[in-house]
Amino acid sequence: MDIAIDTSKSRYHIDKNGYYGRFGGAYVPEMLFPNVDELQHKYMEVLRDPAFQQEFEALLRDYVGRPSPLYFAKRLSEKYQAKIFLKREDLNHTGAHKINNTIGQILLAKRLGKKRIIAETGAGQHGVATATVCALMGMECVVYMGSVDIERQAPNVSRMKMLGATVVAATSGSQTLKDATNEAIRDWINNPVDTHYILGTAAGPHPYPDMVARLQSVISEEIRKQLQEKTGSGLPDYVVACIGGGSNAAGAFFHYLDEEEVKLVAVEAGGKGVHSGHSAATTQLGKIGIIHASKTLLMQTEDGQITEPYSISAGLDYPGIGPMHAHLYETGRAMFLDATDDEALAAAYELCKLEGIIPAMESAHALAKLKDLPFNPDDVVVVCLSGRGDKDLNTYIRHMNK
Amino acid sequence: MQNRIDQLFAAKQHGVLNIYCTAGYPELNDTLPVMTALQQHGADLIELGMPFSDPLADGPVIQDSGTRALKNGMSVHKLFEQLAGFRDRIHVPVILMGYFNPVLLYGVEAFVKKCAEVGVDGVILPDLPMAEYVAEYKTIFEENNVNLIFLVTPETSDERIRQLDSLSKGFLYAVSSSSTTGKDKDMSHQQAYFERLQQLKLQNPVLIGFGIKDKATFDAACRYTNGAIIGTAFIKALGEGKDIDDTVRNFIGSIK
Numbered sequence: 340m341d342i343a344i345d346t347s348k349s350r351y352h353i354d355k356n357g358y359y360g361r362f363g364g365a366y367v368p369e370m371l372f373p374n375v376d377e378l379q380h381k382y383m384e385v386l387r388d389p390a391f392q393q394e395f396e397a398l399l400r401d402y403v404g405r406p407s408p409l410y411f412a413k414r415l416s417e418k419y420q421a422k423i424f425l426k427r428e429d430l431n432h433t434g435a436h437k438i439n440n441t442i443g444q445i446l447l448a449k450r451l452g453k454k455r456i457i458a459e460t461g462a463g464q465h466g467v468a469t470a471t472v473c474a475l476m477g478m479e480c481v482v483y484m485g486s487v488d489i490e491r492q493a494p495n496v497s498r499m500k501m502l503g504a505t506v507v508a509a510t511s512g513s514q515t516l517k518d519a520t521n522e523a524i525r526d527w528i529n530n531p532v533d534t535h536y537i538l539g540t541a542a543g544p545h546p547y548p549d550m551v552a553r554l555q556s557v558i559s560e561e562i563r564k565q566l567q568e569k570t571g572s573g574l575p576d577y578v579v580a581c582i583g584g585g586s587n588a589a590g591a592f593f594h595y596l597d598e599e600e601v602k603l604v605a606v607e608a609g610g611k612g613v614h615s616g617h618s619a620a621t622t623q624l625g626k627i628g629i630i631h632a633s634k635t636l637l638m639q640t641e642d643g644q645i646t647e648p649y650s651i652s653a654g655l656d657y658p659g660i661g662p663m664h665a666h667l668y669e670t671g672r673a674m675f676l677d678a679t680d681d682e683a684l685a686a687a688y689e690l691c692k693l694e695g696i697i698p699a700m701e702s703a704h705a706l707a708k709l710k711d712l713p714f715n716p717d718d719v720v721v722v723c724l725s726g727r728g729d730k731d732l733n734t735y736i737r738h739m740n741k
Numbered sequence: 742m743q744n745r746i747d748q749l750f751a752a753k754q755h756g757v758l759n760i761y762c763t764a765g766y767p768e769l770n771d772t773l774p775v776m777t778a779l780q781q782h783g784a785d786l787i788e789l790g791m792p793f794s795d796p797l798a799d800g801p802v803i804q805d806s807g808t809r810a811l812k813n814g815m816s817v818h819k820l821f822e823q824l825a826g827f828r829d830r831i832h833v834p835v836i837l838m839g840y841f842n843p844v845l846l847y848g849v850e851a852f853v854k855k856c857a858e859v860g861v862d863g864v865i866l867p868d869l870p871m872a873e874y875v876a877e878y879k880t881i882f883e884e885n886n887v888n889l890i891f892l893v894t895p896e897t898s899d900e901r902i903r904q905l906d907s908l909s910k911g912f913l914y915a916v917s918s919s920s921t922t923g924k925d926k927d928m929s930h931q932q933a934y935f936e937r938l939q940q941l942k943l944q945n946p947v948l949i950g951f952g953i954k955d956k957a958t959f960d961a962a963c964r965y966t967n968g969a970i971i972g973t974a975f976i977k978a979l980g981e982g983k984d985i986d987d988t989v990r991n992f993i994g995s996i997k
Binding site: 629 | 794798800804808811816845846867872873891896897898905916919920921924
């Protein structure tokens with residue numbers, strides 16, 4: 340299986356010390372060192388194990404519903420004058436790409452003998468995906484979520500509770516994803532032996548960025564196969580994905596990183612405008628720094644205090660990006676654009692009207708940039724539709740009635 | 742000149758009391774008054790916290806003090822401004838404790854030089870990895886005679902404790918239990934760990950931190966090591982007290 344693929348020769352993948360270029364690493368306090376060290380030493384061994392791969396694949400197929408379709412969006416293609424395909428991660432069980440990673444990590448946690456699972460969540464998609472796999476495996480589950488997000492993503496909070504998870508409100512800082520992640524890390528510090536932290540994005544200390552990217556790489560693995568069948572070539576001209584921490588983008592880009600002719604486009608949340616003071620466009624506003632134990636690009640003050648980002652979408656409301664993405668930005672391997680709240684809303688309504696699909700607010704950011712990319716009519720474009728929009732209905736309705 | 746931390750341990754082997762306080766807390770300009778009172782009433786060492794927006798290893802009390810200090814306007818630059826000339830009044834060793842990001846942004850070399858210039862004796866950066874310290878920063882600290890102090894926990898292996906001890910200067914910070922600061926854990930469970938530390942015959946003096954809050958826990962910690970660090974309990978007292986000098990006198994009086 341491709342999740343254990345040898346990437347040691349690539350300049351875009353992690354090196355043996357856990358860095359992508361100058362980004363990455365594990366800036367953990369000593370209290371977390373044993374946990375992180377254990378993962379660093381064991382994750383590839385587990386991912387390479389044929390028994391793990393078999394169990395992972397079977398669950399992805401029979402439980403998640405993979406492969407997710409690669410849908411040719413005819414009317415969207417006509418509008419933007421390119422061949423646009425949507426990778427339908429929204430059709431996965433639990434409604435987003437997040438489940439790929441949580442299935443993989445719960446199997447890993449079992450193999451490490453862990454009894455208890457913790458997670459952070461922004462939009463609630465990762466929290467729901469974690470609560471789901473914990474129910475599946477009969478493990479205790481605690482999900483940290485910013486109080487602001489608990490309010491704006493109420494349906495997902497109810498889903499997590501129904502699935503048996505305990506949802507704990509993070510009340511510090513901006514009370515969003517960053518603070519939920521802090522609380523999850525604190526919980527891990529206080530429960531070092533029996534607990535596994537299922538981090539939901541391609542950020543955090545090494546090995547999380549690589550581990551999450553590998554577990555999500557099923558997305559690009561399938562795109563290659565499906566595109567080969569549909570167009571005669573596995574290589575598109577563009578792969579477009581939204582990016583908060585960057586897990587769906589990491590998965591959609593993974594098997595294309597070394598295919599330099601494939602243009603990779605990452606779309607950040609511009610919020611109310613990059614320079615409005617209400618934005619989460621990290622590559623535009625960030626400097627190198629350390630967030631959640633990873634050296635990466637980070638929105639911060641002159642004094643090195645992490646600032647509170649803003650986005651209409653809870654899943655993109657993060658002041659950093661994963662270290663792989665920081666490296667892709669710095670090397671120019673991926674193009675980084677940003678979409679404002681309004682652009683994302685317009686793109687979401689457009690997808691509803693043209694294709695009958697309500698996208699997650701996060702995914703709508705990726706769709707919003709189709710209008711700005713210089714397509715030729717023959718260009719094959721894949722957009723990662725990372726999740727479905729049910730959870731965002733309140734936001735959509737509020738703006739529709741304006 | 743010999744580092745003040747080393748001087749302290751050369752003169753005093755037992756019952757060393759290190760008190761943690763957050764710079765700029767409760768009010769922005771309380772940093773020096775608190776330090777002055779700590780020295781006056783018998784703290785052997787002062788650990789000054791540089792507030793950070795996202796302190797991963799801190800419990801709610803210390804985090805709240807940091808949040809308040811940041812709201813007060815505390816920053817690394819401001820702290821060095823406040824510390825300029827403080828050695829005229831304060832002779833006990835002073836350690837800065839903080840997360841790595843603000844130091845990285847300030848510039849590690851500039852930061853260490855500034856520490857030496859104002860008279861700070863040691864630095865604790867809990868999230869600075871050992872390998873990165875050795876590869877990038879060890880020389881800078883050593884050339885400026887600023888001690889970098891590492892942490893160990895009950896989960897740290899003997900081999901790694903020895904490594905951290907060999908790199909640590911001044912003392913080794915033994916976290917009493919695997920937890921964030923201010924957690925109430927039963928110290929009696931830590932006995933095996935403290936005995937293990939004793940048996941390792943480390944080259945540095947050892948101070949125990951996390952969970953030390955009163956005379957009983959301080960005395961228990963001192964039975965095994967050279968002393969202990971009190972943070973959360975002191976921040977609580979400081980937050981509740983009216984007069985800094987009274988609060989500090991009463992607090993230290995209840996310990997020593």
